[in-house]
Amino acid sequence: MIPHINTRAFGAGERPALAIHCSLAHSGMWRAFGDVVGDLVTLHAYDLPNHGQSGDWDGQGVMHDTATAMALRVLDDIGPDPIDIIGHSFGGTVALRIAIEHPTRVRSVTLFEPVYFAAAFADDPGFADRYAADTADFDAALAAQDDEGAARAFNRAWGDGPAWEDIPANARRYMTDRIRFVPDSAPFLLHDSAGLLTPGRFARATMPALVLAGATSPWAADVNGAIARRLPQVQSETLDGVGHMGPVTHPDRVAPLWAGFLKTA
Template structure:
Protein backbone atom coordinates (compact mmCIF):
# COMPACT_ATOMS: atom_id res chain seq x y z
CA UNK A 1 0.00 0.00 0.00
CA UNK A 2 1.44 3.36 -1.03
CA UNK A 3 1.50 6.19 1.50
CA UNK A 4 2.01 9.94 1.40
CA UNK A 5 5.01 11.68 2.95
CA UNK A 6 6.57 15.12 3.04
CA UNK A 7 9.86 16.73 3.99
CA UNK A 8 10.84 19.86 5.90
CA UNK A 9 14.34 21.05 5.07
CA UNK A 10 16.92 19.49 2.78
CA UNK A 11 19.97 18.78 4.92
CA UNK A 12 22.01 15.64 5.35
CA UNK A 13 20.98 14.79 8.93
CA UNK A 14 17.73 12.88 8.65
CA UNK A 15 14.84 12.91 11.12
CA UNK A 16 11.75 10.69 10.98
CA UNK A 17 8.63 12.23 12.60
CA UNK A 18 5.44 10.22 13.22
CA UNK A 19 2.26 12.19 13.96
CA UNK A 20 -0.59 11.52 16.38
CA UNK A 21 -4.01 10.00 15.76
CA UNK A 22 -6.45 12.21 13.78
CA UNK A 23 -3.66 14.53 12.58
CA UNK A 24 -1.36 14.21 9.52
CA UNK A 25 2.25 14.87 8.57
CA UNK A 26 1.56 18.59 8.28
CA UNK A 27 1.24 18.71 12.07
CA UNK A 28 5.04 18.98 12.25
CA UNK A 29 5.23 22.24 10.29
CA UNK A 30 5.17 24.50 13.37
CA UNK A 31 7.95 22.57 15.06
CA UNK A 32 10.00 22.47 11.86
CA UNK A 33 9.61 26.22 11.40
CA UNK A 34 10.69 26.78 15.01
CA UNK A 35 13.78 24.66 14.42
CA UNK A 36 14.88 27.03 11.69
CA UNK A 37 18.53 27.17 12.77
CA UNK A 38 18.90 23.41 12.69
CA UNK A 39 17.08 23.21 9.37
CA UNK A 40 19.48 25.79 7.93
CA UNK A 41 22.43 23.84 9.33
CA UNK A 42 21.54 20.65 7.51
CA UNK A 43 18.52 18.93 9.08
CA UNK A 44 15.69 17.26 7.16
CA UNK A 45 12.46 16.16 8.84
CA UNK A 46 10.73 13.31 7.02
CA UNK A 47 7.10 12.70 7.95
CA UNK A 48 4.42 10.36 6.61
CA UNK A 49 0.65 10.26 6.82
CA UNK A 50 -0.59 7.21 8.69
CA UNK A 51 -3.35 5.07 7.12
CA UNK A 52 -6.68 6.94 6.88
CA UNK A 53 -4.85 10.22 7.61
CA UNK A 54 -3.84 13.11 5.40
CA UNK A 55 -3.28 11.95 1.82
CA UNK A 56 -2.50 8.31 2.60
CA UNK A 57 -5.01 5.60 1.65
CA UNK A 58 -7.60 4.43 4.14
CA UNK A 59 -7.03 1.47 6.41
CA UNK A 60 -9.37 -1.30 5.28
CA UNK A 61 -9.69 -2.78 8.76
CA UNK A 62 -7.72 -5.90 7.87
CA UNK A 63 -4.62 -7.01 9.73
CA UNK A 64 -3.03 -5.24 12.67
CA UNK A 65 -3.07 -1.44 12.43
CA UNK A 66 0.09 -0.93 14.47
CA UNK A 67 1.91 -3.42 12.25
CA UNK A 68 0.93 -1.43 9.16
CA UNK A 69 1.96 1.96 10.55
CA UNK A 70 5.23 0.47 11.78
CA UNK A 71 5.92 -1.13 8.40
CA UNK A 72 5.63 2.28 6.75
CA UNK A 73 7.99 3.64 9.40
CA UNK A 74 10.55 0.97 8.61
CA UNK A 75 10.26 1.87 4.94
CA UNK A 76 11.01 5.52 5.76
CA UNK A 77 13.83 4.55 8.14
CA UNK A 78 16.30 3.88 5.35
CA UNK A 79 19.41 4.98 7.28
CA UNK A 80 20.36 5.95 10.85
CA UNK A 81 17.87 8.71 11.75
CA UNK A 82 16.69 10.69 14.75
CA UNK A 83 13.15 9.41 15.36
CA UNK A 84 10.39 11.56 16.88
CA UNK A 85 6.89 10.35 17.66
CA UNK A 86 3.82 12.01 19.16
CA UNK A 87 1.04 10.16 21.01
CA UNK A 88 0.18 7.01 19.00
CA UNK A 89 3.10 7.92 16.76
CA UNK A 90 5.35 7.73 19.80
CA UNK A 91 4.37 4.09 20.36
CA UNK A 92 5.36 3.41 16.76
CA UNK A 93 8.65 5.26 17.25
CA UNK A 94 9.40 3.18 20.35
CA UNK A 95 8.70 -0.01 18.43
CA UNK A 96 10.96 1.07 15.57
CA UNK A 97 13.79 1.66 18.03
CA UNK A 98 13.28 -1.82 19.49
CA UNK A 99 13.08 -3.52 16.09
CA UNK A 100 15.80 -1.56 14.27
CA UNK A 101 18.11 -0.07 16.91
CA UNK A 102 20.95 0.26 14.41
CA UNK A 103 18.86 2.72 12.38
CA UNK A 104 17.71 4.93 15.27
CA UNK A 105 20.32 7.56 16.18
CA UNK A 106 18.13 9.06 18.90
CA UNK A 107 14.55 8.65 20.08
CA UNK A 108 12.11 11.37 21.18
CA UNK A 109 8.70 10.34 22.52
CA UNK A 110 6.19 13.16 23.00
CA UNK A 111 3.13 12.28 25.10
CA UNK A 112 3.28 8.52 24.33
CA UNK A 113 -0.06 6.76 24.83
CA UNK A 114 1.71 3.66 26.13
CA UNK A 115 -1.23 2.57 28.27
CA UNK A 116 -0.09 -1.07 28.40
CA UNK A 117 3.05 0.11 30.21
CA UNK A 118 0.88 1.96 32.71
CA UNK A 119 -1.31 -1.12 33.19
CA UNK A 120 1.79 -3.14 34.02
CA UNK A 121 3.18 -0.65 36.54
CA UNK A 122 0.23 1.39 37.82
CA UNK A 123 -3.11 -0.29 36.95
CA UNK A 124 -5.07 2.18 39.03
CA UNK A 125 -4.14 4.94 36.58
CA UNK A 126 -5.53 2.90 33.70
CA UNK A 127 -8.81 2.40 35.54
CA UNK A 128 -9.06 6.16 36.10
CA UNK A 129 -8.50 6.65 32.36
CA UNK A 130 -11.18 4.06 31.51
CA UNK A 131 -13.74 5.79 33.70
CA UNK A 132 -12.98 9.15 32.09
CA UNK A 133 -13.63 7.70 28.67
CA UNK A 134 -16.91 5.89 29.17
CA UNK A 135 -18.74 8.37 26.94
CA UNK A 136 -16.31 7.69 24.10
CA UNK A 137 -16.81 3.95 24.47
CA UNK A 138 -20.59 4.36 24.54
CA UNK A 139 -20.57 6.50 21.40
CA UNK A 140 -18.43 3.97 19.54
CA UNK A 141 -20.71 1.12 20.58
CA UNK A 142 -23.71 3.13 19.38
CA UNK A 143 -22.04 3.84 16.05
CA UNK A 144 -22.16 7.60 16.63
CA UNK A 145 -18.82 8.56 15.09
CA UNK A 146 -19.31 12.30 15.51
CA UNK A 147 -20.10 11.99 19.20
CA UNK A 148 -17.15 9.65 19.64
CA UNK A 149 -14.88 12.21 17.95
CA UNK A 150 -16.23 14.94 20.23
CA UNK A 151 -15.52 12.82 23.31
CA UNK A 152 -12.05 11.89 22.08
CA UNK A 153 -11.22 15.51 21.28
CA UNK A 154 -12.28 16.63 24.74
CA UNK A 155 -9.66 14.40 26.32
CA UNK A 156 -6.92 14.53 23.70
CA UNK A 157 -7.45 17.72 21.69
CA UNK A 158 -5.79 21.11 21.97
CA UNK A 159 -8.41 22.59 24.27
CA UNK A 160 -10.55 24.23 21.57
CA UNK A 161 -14.27 23.76 22.35
CA UNK A 162 -15.90 21.32 19.93
CA UNK A 163 -18.38 23.88 18.59
CA UNK A 164 -15.51 26.24 17.72
CA UNK A 165 -13.70 23.66 15.61
CA UNK A 166 -14.40 24.10 11.87
CA UNK A 167 -17.01 21.68 10.57
CA UNK A 168 -14.57 20.23 8.03
CA UNK A 169 -12.10 19.41 10.81
CA UNK A 170 -14.80 17.84 12.97
CA UNK A 171 -15.84 15.66 10.04
CA UNK A 172 -12.21 14.70 9.39
CA UNK A 173 -11.92 13.44 12.96
CA UNK A 174 -15.26 11.62 12.87
CA UNK A 175 -14.36 9.88 9.61
CA UNK A 176 -11.18 8.49 11.21
CA UNK A 177 -12.32 7.80 14.75
CA UNK A 178 -12.29 4.04 14.09
CA UNK A 179 -8.50 4.35 14.10
CA UNK A 180 -8.63 4.77 17.89
CA UNK A 181 -10.37 1.42 18.34
CA UNK A 182 -8.02 -0.16 15.81
CA UNK A 183 -5.00 0.92 17.84
CA UNK A 184 -6.30 -0.52 21.11
CA UNK A 185 -4.65 -3.98 20.90
CA UNK A 186 -1.19 -2.43 20.69
CA UNK A 187 -1.72 0.63 22.86
CA UNK A 188 -3.79 -0.89 25.65
CA UNK A 189 -2.92 -4.60 25.58
CA UNK A 190 0.64 -4.65 24.18
CA UNK A 191 -0.19 -6.99 21.31
CA UNK A 192 3.14 -5.86 19.80
CA UNK A 193 5.14 -7.30 22.70
CA UNK A 194 7.17 -4.29 23.83
CA UNK A 195 6.73 -5.33 27.46
CA UNK A 196 8.28 -8.74 26.97
CA UNK A 197 11.53 -9.18 28.93
CA UNK A 198 14.55 -7.84 27.08
CA UNK A 199 12.69 -6.28 24.15
CA UNK A 200 13.62 -2.70 25.05
CA UNK A 201 17.12 -3.60 26.25
CA UNK A 202 18.44 -3.21 22.69
CA UNK A 203 17.67 0.53 22.75
CA UNK A 204 21.04 2.08 23.59
CA UNK A 205 20.58 5.43 21.83
CA UNK A 206 19.81 8.70 23.69
CA UNK A 207 16.11 8.92 24.57
CA UNK A 208 14.01 12.00 25.38
CA UNK A 209 10.56 11.67 26.95
CA UNK A 210 8.32 14.75 26.81
CA UNK A 211 4.99 15.49 28.50
CA UNK A 212 2.85 18.50 29.30
CA UNK A 213 1.98 19.23 32.90
CA UNK A 214 -1.61 19.96 31.83
CA UNK A 215 -1.98 16.61 30.08
CA UNK A 216 -3.81 13.49 31.24
CA UNK A 217 -2.00 11.98 34.21
CA UNK A 218 -1.83 8.67 32.39
CA UNK A 219 0.87 10.15 30.14
CA UNK A 220 3.18 10.98 33.05
CA UNK A 221 2.69 7.42 34.28
CA UNK A 222 3.52 6.11 30.80
CA UNK A 223 6.73 8.11 30.61
CA UNK A 224 7.70 6.97 34.08
CA UNK A 225 7.10 3.34 33.07
CA UNK A 226 9.17 3.73 29.90
CA UNK A 227 11.97 5.44 31.82
CA UNK A 228 12.15 2.47 34.21
CA UNK A 229 12.86 0.22 31.24
CA UNK A 230 15.27 2.52 29.37
CA UNK A 231 17.80 3.76 31.94
CA UNK A 232 19.35 6.47 29.74
CA UNK A 233 15.98 8.14 29.07
CA UNK A 234 15.62 11.74 30.21
CA UNK A 235 12.27 13.40 30.88
CA UNK A 236 11.12 16.93 30.15
CA UNK A 237 7.87 18.42 31.47
CA UNK A 238 6.41 21.32 29.49
CA UNK A 239 4.73 23.81 31.80
CA UNK A 240 1.23 24.78 30.71
CA UNK A 241 1.18 22.37 27.77
CA UNK A 242 -1.26 19.54 27.15
CA UNK A 243 -1.38 16.53 24.91
CA UNK A 244 -1.11 18.48 21.65
CA UNK A 245 2.09 20.28 22.65
CA UNK A 246 3.80 19.94 19.23
CA UNK A 247 0.93 21.97 17.75
CA UNK A 248 0.03 24.29 20.62
CA UNK A 249 3.59 24.91 21.86
CA UNK A 250 5.82 24.17 18.84
CA UNK A 251 8.55 26.62 19.84
CA UNK A 252 9.10 25.05 23.26
CA UNK A 253 8.94 21.53 21.89
CA UNK A 254 11.40 22.52 19.16
CA UNK A 255 13.75 24.13 21.68
CA UNK A 256 13.99 20.97 23.79
CA UNK A 257 14.41 18.72 20.77
CA UNK A 258 17.03 21.05 19.31
CA UNK A 259 19.08 20.94 22.54
CA UNK A 260 18.66 17.16 22.66
CA UNK A 261 19.77 16.63 19.05
CA UNK A 262 22.71 18.99 19.49
CA UNK A 263 23.97 16.74 22.29
CA UNK A 264 23.53 13.49 20.33
Protein backbone atom coordinates in the same frame (compact mmCIF):
# COMPACT_ATOMS: atom_id res chain seq x y z
CA MET B 1 -0.25 -5.04 2.66
CA ILE B 2 1.37 -1.63 3.05
CA PRO B 3 -0.93 1.09 1.69
CA HIS B 4 0.20 4.08 -0.35
CA ILE B 5 2.43 6.32 1.79
CA ASN B 6 2.22 10.08 1.45
CA THR B 7 5.28 11.97 2.70
CA ARG B 8 6.46 15.53 2.90
CA ALA B 9 9.58 17.25 4.21
CA PHE B 10 10.10 20.33 6.35
CA GLY B 11 13.34 22.17 6.98
CA ALA B 12 16.63 22.00 5.13
CA GLY B 13 19.14 20.83 7.71
CA GLU B 14 21.81 18.26 6.89
CA ARG B 15 20.58 15.82 9.54
CA PRO B 16 17.56 13.75 8.44
CA ALA B 17 14.82 12.81 10.88
CA LEU B 18 11.57 10.87 10.69
CA ALA B 19 8.51 12.55 12.26
CA ILE B 20 5.33 10.59 13.04
CA HIS B 21 2.09 12.41 13.84
CA CYS B 22 -0.73 11.66 16.28
CA SER B 23 -4.13 10.07 15.67
CA LEU B 24 -6.64 12.19 13.71
CA ALA B 25 -3.95 14.57 12.44
CA HIS B 26 -1.66 14.39 9.40
CA SER B 27 1.96 14.99 8.48
CA GLY B 28 1.36 18.73 8.06
CA MET B 29 1.28 19.10 11.85
CA TRP B 30 5.10 19.16 11.73
CA ARG B 31 5.32 22.26 9.51
CA ALA B 32 5.73 24.81 12.32
CA PHE B 33 8.05 22.41 14.13
CA GLY B 34 10.20 22.24 11.03
CA ASP B 35 10.31 26.03 10.87
CA VAL B 36 12.00 26.06 14.28
CA VAL B 37 14.58 23.30 13.72
CA GLY B 38 14.94 23.50 9.93
CA ASP B 39 18.55 24.72 10.06
CA LEU B 40 19.56 21.58 11.93
CA VAL B 41 17.38 18.83 10.46
CA THR B 42 15.18 17.95 7.54
CA LEU B 43 12.00 16.44 8.91
CA HIS B 44 10.57 13.63 6.79
CA ALA B 45 6.95 13.18 7.84
CA TYR B 46 4.42 10.65 6.59
CA ASP B 47 0.67 10.31 6.87
CA LEU B 48 -0.44 7.36 8.97
CA PRO B 49 -2.85 4.83 7.41
CA ASN B 50 -6.35 6.32 7.01
CA HIS B 51 -4.89 9.82 7.45
CA GLY B 52 -3.97 12.68 5.15
CA GLN B 53 -3.22 11.41 1.66
CA SER B 54 -1.93 7.97 2.62
CA GLY B 55 -3.97 4.89 1.80
CA ASP B 56 -6.26 3.08 4.22
CA TRP B 57 -5.46 0.12 6.43
CA ASP B 58 -7.04 -2.97 4.86
CA GLY B 59 -8.33 -4.29 8.16
CA GLN B 60 -6.08 -7.33 8.10
CA GLY B 61 -3.93 -8.21 11.10
CA VAL B 62 -3.03 -5.46 13.58
CA MET B 63 -3.27 -1.85 12.44
CA HIS B 64 -0.21 -0.77 14.45
CA ASP B 65 1.85 -3.30 12.49
CA THR B 66 0.85 -1.53 9.26
CA ALA B 67 1.66 1.93 10.64
CA THR B 68 5.08 0.64 11.73
CA ALA B 69 5.77 -1.02 8.38
CA MET B 70 5.01 2.29 6.70
CA ALA B 71 7.49 4.08 8.95
CA LEU B 72 10.17 1.52 8.13
CA ARG B 73 9.52 2.01 4.42
CA VAL B 74 10.00 5.77 4.84
CA LEU B 75 13.25 5.12 6.71
CA ASP B 76 14.36 3.04 3.72
CA ASP B 77 13.69 6.01 1.46
CA ILE B 78 15.49 8.49 3.73
CA GLY B 79 18.63 6.38 4.33
CA PRO B 80 21.30 5.73 5.38
CA ASP B 81 20.81 4.46 8.94
CA PRO B 82 20.88 5.38 11.75
CA ILE B 83 18.26 8.17 11.70
CA ASP B 84 16.70 10.33 14.41
CA ILE B 85 13.02 9.66 15.03
CA ILE B 86 10.43 11.83 16.77
CA GLY B 87 6.83 10.82 17.39
CA HIS B 88 3.80 12.42 19.00
CA SER B 89 1.09 10.43 20.83
CA PHE B 90 0.23 7.44 18.59
CA GLY B 91 3.24 8.40 16.48
CA GLY B 92 5.37 8.16 19.59
CA THR B 93 4.33 4.55 20.03
CA VAL B 94 5.50 3.77 16.49
CA ALA B 95 8.80 5.53 17.18
CA LEU B 96 9.23 3.58 20.43
CA ARG B 97 8.48 0.29 18.71
CA ILE B 98 11.04 0.92 15.98
CA ALA B 99 13.65 1.87 18.59
CA ILE B 100 13.08 -1.47 20.35
CA GLU B 101 12.61 -3.73 17.33
CA HIS B 102 15.16 -2.08 15.00
CA PRO B 103 17.66 -0.33 17.28
CA THR B 104 20.47 -0.19 14.72
CA ARG B 105 18.28 1.97 12.50
CA VAL B 106 17.73 4.67 15.15
CA ARG B 107 20.28 7.34 16.09
CA SER B 108 18.02 8.87 18.75
CA VAL B 109 14.34 8.63 19.64
CA THR B 110 12.12 11.41 20.98
CA LEU B 111 8.64 10.69 22.30
CA PHE B 112 6.09 13.38 23.10
CA GLU B 113 3.43 11.69 25.24
CA PRO B 114 3.42 8.28 23.53
CA VAL B 115 0.05 6.68 24.32
CA TYR B 116 1.48 3.25 25.11
CA PHE B 117 -0.95 2.68 27.97
CA ALA B 118 -0.01 -0.99 28.25
CA ALA B 119 3.21 -0.03 30.06
CA ALA B 120 1.32 2.00 32.68
CA PHE B 121 -1.27 -0.76 33.09
CA ALA B 122 1.53 -3.24 33.76
CA ASP B 123 3.04 -1.03 36.47
CA ASP B 124 -0.22 0.04 38.14
CA PRO B 125 -3.44 -1.93 37.62
CA GLY B 126 -5.31 0.92 39.28
CA PHE B 127 -4.31 3.17 36.40
CA ALA B 128 -6.26 0.91 34.03
CA ASP B 129 -9.40 1.46 36.12
CA ARG B 130 -8.91 5.23 36.11
CA TYR B 131 -8.31 5.26 32.37
CA ALA B 132 -11.47 3.22 31.74
CA ALA B 133 -13.53 5.61 33.87
CA ASP B 134 -12.10 8.67 32.16
CA THR B 135 -12.83 7.30 28.67
CA ALA B 136 -16.29 5.84 29.38
CA ASP B 137 -18.09 8.54 27.37
CA PHE B 138 -15.87 7.86 24.36
CA ASP B 139 -16.48 4.10 24.59
CA ALA B 140 -20.22 4.61 24.99
CA ALA B 141 -20.39 6.79 21.87
CA LEU B 142 -18.49 4.19 19.85
CA ALA B 143 -20.79 1.43 21.08
CA ALA B 144 -23.79 3.52 20.02
CA GLN B 145 -22.28 4.03 16.54
CA ASP B 146 -22.14 7.76 17.29
CA ASP B 147 -18.85 8.59 15.59
CA GLU B 148 -19.26 12.34 15.96
CA GLY B 149 -19.99 11.94 19.66
CA ALA B 150 -16.88 9.79 20.00
CA ALA B 151 -14.79 12.39 18.14
CA ARG B 152 -16.17 15.09 20.41
CA ALA B 153 -15.25 13.05 23.49
CA PHE B 154 -11.81 12.29 22.09
CA ASN B 155 -11.16 15.96 21.36
CA ARG B 156 -12.29 16.88 24.87
CA ALA B 157 -9.80 14.41 26.36
CA TRP B 158 -6.83 15.14 24.11
CA GLY B 159 -7.33 18.34 22.16
CA ASP B 160 -6.34 21.02 24.75
CA GLY B 161 -7.47 23.57 22.17
CA PRO B 162 -10.80 24.98 20.94
CA ALA B 163 -14.10 23.48 22.04
CA TRP B 164 -15.64 21.08 19.52
CA GLU B 165 -18.18 23.64 18.32
CA ASP B 166 -15.39 26.15 17.63
CA ILE B 167 -13.39 23.81 15.40
CA PRO B 168 -14.01 24.40 11.65
CA ALA B 169 -16.58 22.02 10.17
CA ASN B 170 -14.12 20.41 7.77
CA ALA B 171 -11.72 19.62 10.64
CA ARG B 172 -14.55 18.15 12.72
CA ARG B 173 -15.55 15.99 9.77
CA TYR B 174 -11.94 14.86 9.25
CA MET B 175 -11.70 13.69 12.86
CA THR B 176 -15.12 12.08 12.84
CA ASP B 177 -14.36 10.15 9.65
CA ARG B 178 -11.21 8.70 11.25
CA ILE B 179 -12.35 8.13 14.81
CA ARG B 180 -12.44 4.33 14.39
CA PHE B 181 -8.65 4.49 14.04
CA VAL B 182 -8.59 4.90 17.83
CA PRO B 183 -10.22 1.57 18.78
CA ASP B 184 -8.30 -0.07 15.95
CA SER B 185 -5.14 1.02 17.83
CA ALA B 186 -6.14 -0.77 21.03
CA PRO B 187 -4.44 -4.15 20.42
CA PHE B 188 -1.04 -2.47 20.61
CA LEU B 189 -1.71 0.59 22.79
CA LEU B 190 -3.72 -1.19 25.48
CA HIS B 191 -2.80 -4.86 25.13
CA ASP B 192 0.83 -4.84 23.89
CA SER B 193 0.14 -6.94 20.79
CA ALA B 194 3.81 -6.71 19.77
CA GLY B 195 5.06 -7.96 23.12
CA LEU B 196 7.33 -5.02 23.87
CA LEU B 197 6.84 -5.59 27.60
CA THR B 198 8.47 -9.00 27.40
CA PRO B 199 11.46 -8.86 29.78
CA GLY B 200 14.59 -7.64 28.07
CA ARG B 201 13.01 -6.09 25.01
CA PHE B 202 13.24 -2.44 26.10
CA ALA B 203 16.92 -3.01 26.85
CA ARG B 204 17.51 -3.26 23.10
CA ALA B 205 16.81 0.47 22.69
CA THR B 206 20.25 1.67 23.77
CA MET B 207 20.22 4.90 21.75
CA PRO B 208 19.69 8.28 23.48
CA ALA B 209 15.98 8.79 24.24
CA LEU B 210 14.05 11.92 25.16
CA VAL B 211 10.59 11.54 26.69
CA LEU B 212 8.51 14.73 26.79
CA ALA B 213 5.17 15.65 28.35
CA GLY B 214 2.92 18.60 28.90
CA ALA B 215 2.18 19.31 32.55
CA THR B 216 -1.56 19.73 31.94
CA SER B 217 -2.05 16.31 30.32
CA PRO B 218 -4.13 13.92 32.43
CA TRP B 219 -2.29 10.64 31.84
CA ALA B 220 1.17 11.65 30.63
CA ALA B 221 3.03 11.32 33.93
CA ASP B 222 1.95 7.70 34.41
CA VAL B 223 2.59 6.57 30.84
CA ASN B 224 5.80 8.53 30.29
CA GLY B 225 7.12 7.31 33.62
CA ALA B 226 6.40 3.68 32.80
CA ILE B 227 8.25 4.03 29.49
CA ALA B 228 11.18 6.04 30.86
CA ARG B 229 11.79 3.52 33.64
CA ARG B 230 12.36 0.84 31.03
CA LEU B 231 14.64 2.71 28.60
CA PRO B 232 18.40 2.33 29.14
CA GLN B 233 19.49 5.87 28.22
CA VAL B 234 16.71 8.39 28.75
CA GLN B 235 16.07 12.04 29.57
CA SER B 236 12.61 13.18 30.66
CA GLU B 237 11.16 16.69 30.55
CA THR B 238 7.75 18.12 31.46
CA LEU B 239 6.70 21.49 30.05
CA ASP B 240 4.63 23.76 32.27
CA GLY B 241 1.54 25.25 30.65
CA VAL B 242 1.59 22.74 27.79
CA GLY B 243 -0.90 19.96 27.06
CA HIS B 244 -0.99 16.84 24.97
CA MET B 245 -0.88 18.73 21.68
CA GLY B 246 2.35 20.51 22.58
CA PRO B 247 4.19 19.90 19.28
CA VAL B 248 1.31 21.69 17.51
CA THR B 249 0.34 24.35 20.06
CA HIS B 250 3.83 25.13 21.36
CA PRO B 251 6.41 24.26 18.69
CA ASP B 252 8.47 27.25 19.85
CA ARG B 253 8.98 25.47 23.18
CA VAL B 254 9.05 21.80 22.22
CA ALA B 255 11.23 22.04 19.11
CA PRO B 256 14.17 23.84 20.78
CA LEU B 257 14.22 21.14 23.48
CA TRP B 258 14.46 18.52 20.78
CA ALA B 259 17.15 20.45 18.92
CA GLY B 260 19.24 20.74 22.07
CA PHE B 261 18.87 17.02 22.68
CA LEU B 262 19.94 16.21 19.11
CA LYS B 263 23.13 18.20 19.53
CA THR B 264 24.17 15.88 22.35
CA ALA B 265 22.82 12.60 20.93
